[in-house]
Amino acid sequence: MAELIAGIDLGTTNSEISFFIDGKIVLVPIDGDPVMPSCVGIDPSGKLIVGRSARNQMVSYPESTIVSIKRKMGNDVQVTLGDKSLSPEEVSAIILRQLKNKAEEYLRQPVNKAVITVPAFFQDHQRQATLEAGKLAGLDVVRIINEPTAASVAYEADHSINQKILVYDLGGGTFDVSLVSVENGVVEVMSSHGDTHLGGDDFDDCIIEHLLKHIKEKHAGFSGNKKIRQRLWKAAEIAKRELSDNPFARVREEFITDSIHLDIEISRDEYESMIMPLLQKTLDCIHSCLRDAGKVPGDIDRIILVGGSTRTPLVHLLIEQTLGKTPQYEINPDLIVSMGAAAHGAVIGGASAHSILVDITPFSFGTSAVDFEDGRPNFDKFVPVIKRNTPLPASKTEAFATMVDGQEHVEVNIYQGESESASSNTFIGEFTIKGLSDIPAPNAILLNLELDLNGMLKVTATEKSTGLSKTVIMDTRKPQGSKNTRMSEELFSELAGVKEIFENPDQSSDEKLDSPESAPDDNELILRAKNLRKRAEKLFGSNVNEEDAEELKDLLEKSREAIASGQTELLEQYTTSLEDLIFYLED
Numbered sequence: 001m002a003e004l005i006a007g008i009d010l011g012t013t014n015s016e017i018s019f020f021i022d023g024k025i026v027l028v029p030i031d032g033d034p035v036m037p038s039c040v041g042i043d044p045s046g047k048l049i050v051g052r053s054a055r056n057q058m059v060s061y062p063e064s065t066i067v068s069i070k071r072k073m074g075n076d077v078q079v080t081l082g083d084k085s086l087s088p089e090e091v092s093a094i095i096l097r098q099l100k101n102k103a104e105e106y107l108r109q110p111v112n113k114a115v116i117t118v119p120a121f122f123q124d125h126q127r128q129a130t131l132e133a134g135k136l137a138g139l140d141v142v143r144i145i146n147e148p149t150a151a152s153v154a155y156e157a158d159h160s161i162n163q164k165i166l167v168y169d170l171g172g173g174t175f176d177v178s179l180v181s182v183e184n185g186v187v188e189v190m191s192s193h194g195d196t197h198l199g200g201d202d203f204d205d206c207i208i209e210h211l212l213k214h215i216k217e218k219h220a221g222f223s224g225n226k227k228i229r230q231r232l233w234k235a236a237e238i239a240k241r242e243l244s245d246n247p248f249a250r251v252r253e254e255f256i257t258d259s260i261h262l263d264i265e266i267s268r269d270e271y272e273s274m275i276m277p278l279l280q281k282t283l284d285c286i287h288s289c290l291r292d293a294g295k296v297p298g299d300i301d302r303i304i305l306v307g308g309s310t311r312t313p314l315v316h317l318l319i320e321q322t323l324g325k326t327p328q329y330e331i332n333p334d335l336i337v338s339m340g341a342a343a344h345g346a347v348i349g350g351a352s353a354h355s356i357l358v359d360i361t362p363f364s365f366g367t368s369a370v371d372f373e374d375g376r377p378n379f380d381k382f383v384p385v386i387k388r389n390t391p392l393p394a395s396k397t398e399a400f401a402t403m404v405d406g407q408e409h410v411e412v413n414i415y416q417g418e419s420e421s422a423s424s425n426t427f428i429g430e431f432t433i434k435g436l437s438d439i440p441a442p443n444a445i446l447l448n449l450e451l452d453l454n455g456m457l458k459v460t461a462t463e464k465s466t467g468l469s470k471t472v473i474m475d476t477r478k479p480q481g482s483k484n485t486r487m488s489e490e491l492f493s494e495l496a497g498v499k500e501i502f503e504n505p506d507q508s509s510d511e512k513l514d515s516p517e518s519a520p521d522d523n524e525l526i527l528r529a530k531n532l533r534k535r536a537e538k539l540f541g542s543n544v545n546e547e548d549a550e551e552l553k554d555l556l557e558k559s560r561e562a563i564a565s566g567q568t569e570l571l572e573q574y575t576t577s578l579e580d581l582i583f584y585l586e587d
Contacts, residue, residue, distance in 0.1 A: 003348075004113070005115060006099075006113065006139075007345050008117070008341060009117050009147070009150075010038070010095065010118075011171055012070040012199060013172025013201070014037055015038045016335055017030075017338060018341065019107070025154075028103045029106070030052075030102050039054035039055040039066065039067050040094050041057055041066065042065075043061075050094055059227075066079055066091055069091045071201075073126045073133075074129040088133075089129045089132045090133075092133035093137040100114075113140045113141075115345040116131075117146065117150045118130050118144055119169070121174070124416055124428060130144060131144060143453055143454060146176070148177070151340050152165050152178075152180040161182070164299055165180045166302070167179075167180060167304045168306065169310075170199060170306075172308065174195070176192060178190075178289065179289055188360075190292075191290075195282075198278060199307070203240055203278065204233055204236045204240060206274035207236035207271065210266070210270070211264065212229075222257075231253060231256065235251050240271070243268045247268045250265050251264050275314070298324070304327070304336075305329040307334070360388075361388060361451055363417060364384040364387045365414065365457060366382055366386070366398075368383070368422035369381050369383050382420055383398065385448075392453050401442030402436065406440075408434065411430060413429075414427075414428040414429050415427055415428060427533060429472070429474045433445070433461045433470045437466055447460070457474040459474060525568065532575060532578045536556055548581070551581060552585070555581065562574055
C-alpha cells in the first residue's frame with residue numbers, strides 16, 4: 001500500500017491540501033471550501049485564528065491580521081501578531097499546521113509527510129524558508145517542487161502523448177512561466193522564468209490606488225490610513241472578481257471616514273488599462289522562457305493556465321494574441337497545483353508511476369573569482385558552476401587556483417544569478433578553507449556544488465593535491481545573527497497569556513554559514529556590514545529606481561573597500577548610511 005503523502009500548495013492568497021487515495025485525487029475541504037485563505041490573525045478575545053475567519057476580520061482588525069506572507073518568505077523581517085514578533089517562516093508554519101490538522105480530521109489518520117510547491121522562480125533562500133516552515137509545522141517535507149511542474153503533472157497524469165506544454169502560473173503574489181516537455185513518460189522542465197512579486201495582489205493595488213485618487217479629487221486633504229486601505233482592499237478584490245465576468249463593477253463603501261462615502265463605477269476597460277503594464281511583464285517572461293529553451297511559439301502544443309488571477313479575461317486574450325493558441329483551464333486553476341503535488345507525492349510514496357519527473361534550477365549558482373582582462377585584475381568576476389535550467393538533482397565541479405605562493409587559505413563566496421558581475425547577483429553565503437599546503441601558486445582548488453531536488457545547495461571546496469576539504473550547507477533561511485526558532489504546540493491554542501511560544505532548538509553539529517566562533521567589536525561591525533550587503537543585494541531585483549540603485553552600489557563598494565583596508569571608522573560611517581538607505585527602500 002502506498003504511503004500517504006500530502007500535496008500542499010502554500011499560496012500567497014489561498015492554500016490547499018490534497019491526497020492521492022485509491023487512484024484519485026482527494027481535495028480536503030477546509031470549513032466547507034476546497035481553498036483556505038492564507039491568513040493568520042488574533043481575534044478580539046486573543047485567540048489565534050487561521051484561514052477564513054482571519055480573512056473575515058481583515059477589514060475590522062487589520063493590525064491583528066497577517067496576509068500575503070509568502071511574499072516575505074526568506075527575508076530577514078518580522079511581523080507582529082498580538083504581542084509576538086514572528087518570522088515569515090513561522091507564520092507560514094501556522095498555515096501549514098492548520099492544513100495538516102484539518103486533513104487529519106477529514107481523513108481520520110495522521111498526516112506526517114508532504115510535497116510542498118513553490119514558484120519556479122523562488123530563490124534558494126525562499127525554498128529553504130519553505131522547507132523550514134514545513135518542519136516547524138510538524139511535517140516531513142519529502143520534496144519541494146515547482147508549481148508549474150506540479151500543474152503539468154495534474155493535467156497529464158498518464159503522459160501518454162509526447163508534447164510541449166507552456167504553463168502560465170499567475171497567482172495572488174507570484175508569477176511563473178515554464179516550458180515542459182513530455183516525452184515517453186518523462187516530464188522535463190526545459191526552462192522557467194518569472195517574477196516573485198507579481199500577482200493578483202498587485203491588481204488589487206491598482207484598483208485601490210484608483211479609488212484613493214477618486215476620493216482625493218473630491219475631498220482635498222484626504223489621506224488613507226491602514227484601516228481605510230484595508231476597507232478598499234476588500235472592495236477592490238470584489239470588484240476585480242466581478243470584472244472577470246461583467247463589463248462593469250460598482251464600488252460602494254459608506255463612511256470611509258465620518259463624512260466621506262464612496263460610490264464609483266469601474267469599467268473593465270479602465271481595469272485592463274490599469275493592469276496592462278503588469279501583464280506585459282508576464283509576456284516578457286514568456287519570451288525569455290522560450291528563448292532560454294531555444295523554442296518559438298509554434299513549438300508549443302498546449303498552454304495551461306494556473307492560479308486564480310488567470311481568470312482575468314485580458315490574460316486569455318493576450319496569451320492567445322502572443323502565442324497564437326487558446327489556453328486551457330479545464331481544471332480549477334486554484335486547485336491544480338495542489339492536485340499535481342499530491343500525484344507526485346503518491347509516486348514518492350510507492351504508487352505506480354505514470355511518469356518520471358525531471359525538474360530544473362531556474363538560476364545559475366557559482367562563485368566569485370579574480371579574472372584578468374587586458375592585463376588588469378577583475379575581482380568581481382562571476383563564474384557559474386551549476387547553470388540555469390540544469391536538471392535536478394545536479395552536481396558540478398570547477399577547478400580554481402590560488403594566486404599567491406604559500407597561500408594558506410581561500411575564501412569562497414557563492415552567488416545566484418546570471419550577471420557576469422558577482423556583486424550584481426544574489427549573495428548566498430561564504431566560507432573559508434584554511435590550512436592549504438605551503439607550495440607555489442597555482443595550487444588547484446576544486447569547487448563542487450550540489451543542488452538537490454528541493455533546490456537546496458551544498459558546497460565543497462577541496463585542495464586537489466592533498467584532499468583537504470570543507471563542506472558547507474548553504475542555509476539562507478536566516479541571515480547571520482538572527483534567532484532560529486522552533487514552534488511549540490502552544491502556538492495552536494489560545495495565543496493570549498502564553499508566556500513563551502517559541503523555544504531554541506538544539507544546536508546542529510553541521511557547520512553553518514557565516515558562523516564565527518567569536519565576535520569582537522571590529523568583527524561585529526564587519527558582520528553587520530556583510531548582513532547589510534545581503535539585504536541590499538536582494539533589493540536590486542525589486543522596483544528600486546536607478547538613482548537609488550547607484551547610491552546603493554556606491555555604498556556597497558565603499559563598504560567593501562573599508563573592510564579590505566581595515567578602516568573601522570569609515571566602515572562604521574558607510575554601514576550607518578547603508579542602514580538608513582535600506583530602511584528607506586524596504587519600507
